[in-house]
Amino acid sequence: MSATNTRATGRIARRFAELRDQGRAGLVGYLTAGDPDVERSRELLLAACEAGLDVLELGVPFSDPTADGPVIQEAMVRALRSGMNLERALALAASVRARFDTPIVLFGYANPLLQRAGAGAALWESLTQAGVDGLLVVDLPPEHSASLREPARARGLDWVGLVAPTTTDARLRRVLEVTSGFVYAVSLTGVTGARLQADDPRLQAQLARVRRASELPLAVGFGIRSAADVAALAPSVDAVVVGSALVQAGREGPGALAARVRELVPKPGPRP
Numbered sequence: 001m002s003a004t005n006t007r008a009t010g011r012i013a014r015r016f017a018e019l020r021d022q023g024r025a026g027l028v029g030y031l032t033a034g035d036p037d038v039e040r041s042r043e044l045l046l047a048a049c050e051a052g053l054d055v056l057e058l059g060v061p062f063s064d065p066t067a068d069g070p071v072i073q074e075a076m077v078r079a080l081r082s083g084m085n086l087e088r089a090l091a092l093a094a095s096v097r098a099r100f101d102t103p104i105v106l107f108g109y110a111n112p113l114l115q116r117a118g119a120g121a122a123l124w125e126s127l128t129q130a131g132v133d134g135l136l137v138v139d140l141p142p143e144h145s146a147s148l149r150e151p152a153r154a155r156g157l158d159w160v161g162l163v164a165p166t167t168t169d170a171r172l173r174r175v176l177e178v179t180s181g182f183v184y185a186v187s188l189t190g191v192t193g194a195r196l197q198a199d200d201p202r203l204q205a206q207l208a209r210v211r212r213a214s215e216l217p218l219a220v221g222f223g224i225r226s227a228a229d230v231a232a233l234a235p236s237v238d239a240v241v242v243g244s245a246l247v248q249a250g251r252e253g254p255g256a257l258a259a260r261v262r263e264l265v266p267k268p269g270p271r272p
Helices: 011-022 036-048 071-083 086-099 110-117 123-131 146-154 171-177 201-213 227-236 243-250 254-264
Strands: 026-032 057-061 104-108 134-137 160-164 183-186 216-219 239-242
Touching: 011 026, 011 057, 011 104, 026 036, 026 071, 026 216, 026 254, 036 086, 036 254, 057 071, 057 086, 057 110, 071 123, 071 243, 086 104, 086 110, 086 123, 110 123, 110 134, 110 146, 110 227, 134 146, 160 171, 171 201, 183 201, 201 216, 227 239, 227 254, 239 254
Parallel strands: 026 057, 026 239, 057 104, 104 134, 160 183, 183 216, 216 239
Antiparallel strands: none
16 A cells, blocks of 8 residues: 655745754644633633644634543643634734744634635635645545535645545545545554554554555554653654643743753654
8 A cells, every 4th residue: 555645835834844854753742722711722822832743733712622631631621712713713823933934733623614615716715815734624524525625625735634544445545535645544543642552563563554545644642641661762753742731731831842842852863
């Protein structure tokens, strides 16, 4: 099996090329837009990028975040209470883009995007004008994603695919057929923030299988919380994804979040 990236000129591709030149894996960091409110969320996003985040995964709050654990669910509740929605999340993305060239992947669930997609080209113009580089829609399988995926790809946005420990070879091929930017390997069967065993041979076998199937950069996430987790996984992937640990650090303020980002950015070392 093999899959290649048909788009290699955007910010995401350039960032992974830079990481290869630096001889290290990247840090993809998730933060919920609007948590705990718009202004403090903007401060946190800027602090994380200033501290060296390689890719920003900007979460759009949703009322039924079934893939997420308690930490991110609570962040989404706070954000929704503050009035956050897709349009305001895009305004936050634009604030980041005005200051940093950090790639931005809009992370979320299908419902808010599908509601806006009915308005025609306005959604896609809003995404590109905000400086968004890709979409990761966790509850939209390949068979049902074309209505969002194809307009996004036509405007140069990457469509990040998710694969899990339970993904069969046939399913892996199907996901990779519609994936660009990078492949997101979910490390465990559970929700974000669950406990991870980074040295589990089954996880290493899963990552090796995805690596054999695709030439796209490979990121691994769910349950990665510590520098030790990052160090254990970085030699096997092109990026590690950290969410709950950054959301928790953000509760202490921009300084604590920046320190956490600097702690978790992978060091140069053996590369796959």
